[in-house]
Amino acid sequence: MLLPDGSLEAGPNRVAPPCRHFARCGxxxxxxxxxxxxxxxxxxxxxxAAASQKIAVGxxxxxxxxxxxxxxxxxxxxxxxxxxxVLGFREAGSHRIVDITECPVLRxxxxxxxxxxxxxxxxxxxxxxxxxxxxxxxxxxxxTLTGIHLDGLGPTEALLDFAREHAxxxxxxxxxxxxxxxxEPEPVTVTVGGVAVAFPEQGFLQPTQDxxxxxxxxxxxxxxxxxxxxxxxxxxxxxxxxxxxxxxxLAVEAARDAHLACKAAANALRLPVHAMHRDLxxxxxxxxxxxxxxxxxxxxxxxxAREQVATIxxxxxxxxxxxxxxxxxxxxxxxxxxxxxxxxxxxxxxGQFRWSTHVELTSLFVR
Ligand SMILES: C[S@@+](CC[C@H](N)C(=O)[O-])C[C@H]1O[C@@H](n2cnc3c(N)ncnc32)[C@H](O)[C@@H]1O
Numbered sequence: 001m002l003l004p005d006g007s008l009e010a011g012p013n014r015v016a017p018p019c020r021h022f023a024r025c026g027x028x029x030x031x032x033x034x035x036x037x038x039x040x041x042x043x044x045x046x047x048x049a050a051a052s053q054k055i056a057v058g059x060x061x062x063x064x065x066x067x068x069x070x071x072x073x074x075x076x077x078x079x080x081x082x083x084x085x086v087l088g089f090r091e092a093g094s095h096r097i098v099d100i101t102e103c104p105v106l107r108x109x110x111x112x113x114x115x116x117x118x119x120x121x122x123x124x125x126x127x128x129x130x131x132x133x134x135x136x137x138x139x140x141x142x143x144t145l146t147g148i149h150l151d152g153l154g155p156t157e158a159l160l161d162f163a164r165e166h167a168x169x170x171x172x173x174x175x176x177x178x179x180x181x182x183x184e185p186e187p188v189t190v191t192v193g194g195v196a197v198a199f200p201e202q203g204f205l206q207p208t209q210d211x212x213x214x215x216x217x218x219x220x221x222x223x224x225x226x227x228x229x230x231x232x233x234x235x236x237x238x239x240x241x242x243x244x245x246x247x248x249x250l251a252v253e254a255a256r257d258a259h260l261a262c263k264a265a266a267n268a269l270r271l272p273v274h275a276m277h278r279d280l281x282x283x284x285x286x287x288x289x290x291x292x293x294x295x296x297x298x299x300x301x302x303x304x305a306r307e308q309v310a311t312i313x314x315x316x317x318x319x320x321x322x323x324x325x326x327x328x329x330x331x332x333x334x335x336x337x338x339x340x341x342x343x344x345x346x347x348x349x350x351g352q353f354r355w356s357t358h359v360e361l362t363s364l365f366v367r
Contacts, residue, residue, distance in 0.1 A: 013037035018068070018104045025098040027089035027105060028355035038351065039063045045359040046349035049327035053335040061218075061348035061362075066208040068104045068354065072136040073205055076100075076114065078121060079129045085122040087114060087132065105354060110134045113141050113166065120162045121148075124155035137199050138189045139169035144202055146174040156182070172201050193241030197265040200257035204235045211352035211360070215323055216242035218348055218362040219297055222321045223247070226294035232280055232308060233300045237262035239323070240273045243297070248272040250293070254279045284308040290315035297321040304329025306336075313340035320365040327359055334363070341367040 017023070017031035030038055043063045050057050077097050078087040088100035099118075103111050117132060131146040143163075150156050150173070163171040163183035171183040179201045189196040190205055193216065199205070206212035219239050223229055227247055231240040234251035235258050243249060251266075251273055253259040263275035278285075280300075284307045290296060296317055298305055302325055312320060313336050320337060324330035334344060342365040350360040 019102055021088070021098050021100055021102070024091055025089050025100065026092035026094075027103070029092075029357050030355045031104075033355075035065070038355070039065055041357075042349045042351040042359050045357075046327050046347065046361045049331040050334065050344065050347065053331040053338075055331065055334050055338055055344055057347050058343060058345040059347070061346055063349040063351070064211070064214045065351040066211050066354050069107055070208040070210055070354070071105045071352075072107050072110070072209060073207055074106060074110065074134055076132045076134070077129065078118075078125070078132055080122065080125050080127055083122070085118050085125060087118045087121070107136055109136055109141060113143065113168070116162070116166055117143070120158065124150065124158050126151070133202055135190075135199070135203075135205060137169045138191055138196060139186060141168055142170045142172075142188055142199065142201070143168055144172040144174060144179055146179075147176075148173060149175055159183075170201070190236065192236060192238045193244075195237070195241040195265050195269060195271065197236045197241070198261040199236070200255075200261060203258055203261070204255075206238060207352045211350060212238065214348075214350060215239075215360070215362055218346075218364075219243055219321055219323065222346065222362070222364040223295050223297065223319070226319065228293045228295075230285065230290065230293045230296045232285065232296065232298040233305070234258075234262060234275070235299075237265065237273055237275065239297055239299065241265070241271070244271055244273045246272070248274070250274050250276060252276045252278050252280060252285065254281075280305065280308045282307075284311045287311050287315035290317050293317060295319035295321065297323070299323040300329075302326040302329065304333050306333060309333040309336050313337055313342075318367050322363045322365065323361070324363070325358070325360045327361060330361060330363070334365070337365050343367065 013034045015034045022031045086097045086099035088098040130148045133144040135142045170188045172179045172181045188199045190199045229249045231251045234253045237251045240249040240251035259277040266273035346364040348362045
């Protein structure tokens with residue numbers, strides 16, 4: 001509503017955005033929404049995706065939002081301009097970089113390193129754009145700098161001193177020839193389901209610890225009683241390690257470094273997780289392979305799992321847990337399952353990328 005002074009009256013669910021960069025920084029889109037409106041947004045994204053494919057929702061579980069300062073991985077962009085190094089997220093729809101001086105999304109440990117990196121990169125970088133990938137691991141911050149070109153030994157030694165002084169878990173450089181590890185005093189791991197797994201440089205990790213917790217809790221509940229489980233698109237074995245023992249789990253993953261990390265961790269602890277290296281887009285598990293399991297869990301990339309879901313539909317399996325980071329591709333795949341006789345029993349919307357339009361979900365299908 002227009003007020004007498006010409007300004008607009010704030011709507012009922014509007015709050016003051018917590019970050020000074022909001023509206024310019026492309027990292028967040030929804031900081032003006034209060035908790036209730038944010039939660040409704042995440043819920044609507046998921047339920048409307050189901051409705052768009054005419055999928056009846058059995059039980060809609062409470063929407064989960066990750067709290068502020070919980071993101072444990074992010075890629076920032078940096079550039080040296082006029083003797084200063086700007087470092088942050090890009091502006092929405094632009095290549096311009098917002099030089100962040102605060103961030104209510106990132107874990108404090110990551111944000112602390114951003115300020116320190118800005119100072120060192122001002123000294124040693126040239127004019128090429130640099131991507132800075134940060135992940136919080138068991139040993140601390142894992143950092144990869146991509147696009148940086150170091151001239152001579154001096155800048156390399158300065159970076160090494162920086163990594164040592166600020167106790168980075170790992171520092172890797174990609175100067176155009178793939179990632180090279182400059183500093184890693186002890187092997188970097190992430191702990192998933194109580195198992196420390198070697199973390200490959202720029203590996204995949206659920207964006208928040210709290211989000212991983214809720215996804216894993218749902219996976220355990222949805223899979224209760226299953227003795228044999230196939231975990232497809234398994235990554236490091238995040239869900240496999242959460243649901244294994246006594247259940248036996250086959251963890252299938254196409255990225256070789258993630259597959260090997262999962263395999264080594266399972267073997268070292270003699271856990272009943274068998275890691276398989278396989279491309280599930282080109283070579284999905286076949287119906288007769290799937291039918292040997294009590295249940296399947298899948299957590300594919302944003303494109304979804306059209307080919308794999310087709311063979312799941314054609315198998316005799318009766319329980320499917322589908323975790324997704326894209327409601328649209330999930331709904332398309334869910335339709336295939338429903339046409340093959342499955343019911344969507346449970347559905348939980350999840351917002352790990354707080355204040356963004358990125359939405360995830362957990363779901364249980366049975367027939
Ligand atoms: C959303 S991540 C989930 C990883 C794991 N479930 C987790 O929570 O950490 C999707 C995974 O699918 C893997 N992936 C992508 N394309 C694949 C393919 N064609 N076949 C098998 N795995 C694939 C990626 O490497 C990544 O590990």
